Amino acid sequence: MPKTYNLNRLAYFAAVIETGSFTRAADRLKVTKGVVSSQITQLEQDxxxxxxxxxxxxxxxxxxxxxxxxxxxxxLSEAEEAFEELSQLTAVPAGTLRLTAPNDYGTAIVTPVVAAFRRQYPTCKVEFQLGESLSDLTNGELDLAIRVGWLTDSALQARKLGGFRQLLVGTTDYLSRMPDIAHPDDLQGIDFVSNARMSDPGRCRFENPQGDEVTIHIKNTLSIDSTPALLEAVKAGAGLAVLPDYLVQDHVLAGTLQTVLPGWTLPDGGIYTVYPPSRFRPAKVTAFVSMLTIAEKARLNR
Structure with missing residues (x-):
């Protein structure tokens, strides 16, 4: 039969190491010095x-x-986190939820979830920032960040929530005045509205079902650093643009915008929840992410 150990003695041992004294360890643990000494002696015997x-x-x-x-x-750290996580199973979300999301996805998808979260948990407050920075996650000022696109390596914890397609779109009126576009090479000379936040906004890599890949560099006639503003420029007839499906799908269904080169696809992107470097997540964060996950799945199934 395997030998069993009293794991409580680990806490006594750690307290002595961290305080450098049996007396100070006893004060920290709120027991007598004799109890600490006897527990350490027994641990060494074990x-x-x-x-x-x-x-x-x-x-x-x-x-x-x-x-x-x-x-x-x-x-000891694992044990403490296990108890904290277990307590969250029955905990009610409380306090202030601080989160951030990109302007486009945040406005279109996250904002309605924020409103629904407040209705379901009226005792919670929410501070919602629209932006791209992750710095406030590392300094403890934010509980959660939503990020869209392609994540770089980071010490932060990320979980993929969903994904999106990139669509090349333009208005029917604009496209009616352009030559037929049947192949990515036909995009040369077409007015193109680019996202100034992209590292190489004019570069587009297309792939067809047969596995053929074509990379082209499109002439940027208008550059904008806001995706919602970029959408408005396209709707106003400024040219074509590559935009995420969550921002344009309603416009495509309504006929306001038209997809270009539907037989070719651009690289898909991801939608992620990003957390501070801590394994423990408060109930308010868990509840909000659960609601956002449901909203994202509903969007993908539309």
């Missing part, structure tokens, strides 16, 4: 190793104690 060097001035770990302490801190 593991058959000397973990601490005791002197009249201080207590310090042996080499074995240092190695054991590193593992103890991991175990």
């Amino acid at each position: 593991v058959q190793a000397t973990l601490l060097i005791r002197s009249t001035r201080k207590v310090s770990p042996t080499e074995a104690g240092q190695i054991f302490y590193a593992r103890c801190t991991t175990i």
Whole structure:
């Protein structure tokens, strides 16, 4: 039969290492010094190793104690997070939810979810920022970020929520005045409204069902750093543009805009929830992401 250990003794051992004293460890744990001493003695007997060097001035770990302490801190941290996560299963979202999302996706998709979240959890407040920066996640000022596109490597935690297609669109009136566009090469010389936030806004990589790939560089006749403004420019007849489906699908269905080169596709993008570098997520974050996930699935199934 395998030997069993009293894991509570790990907390006593960690407290002694971190405070450097049996007395200070007892004060932290709100027990007597004798209790701490007896627990450490029993722990050393359990593991058959000397973990601490005791002197009249201080207590310090042996080499074995240092190695054991590193593992103890991991175990204690995991245990604390497990209890916190379990408590969230029955917790009611509370406090202020602080989140950010890009202007276009945030306005079109996230804002209605924010409103629904407030209706369902009226005791919660929401601070919603439209923007691209992730810096406020690392300094603790935000609980959640929604990001769209292609994520770069980051110490932050990300989970894919959904995806979107990039569509090349223009108005029917504008396209009626242009030569027929049957192949990506036919886009040369066509007015193109580009997103100034893109690293290479004129570069478009198309692929057809047969696996043929064509990369072209389109002449940018108008450059705008706001996707909603870019959409308005296209609707006003300024030219063609590549826009995400979540922003233009209603306009395409209504006939306001028309897709160009429907037999060719552009690279799909992702929609992500990005969290601060902590495994623990408050109930307000979990509840909001659940609602946003439902909204995103409904959008994809339209």
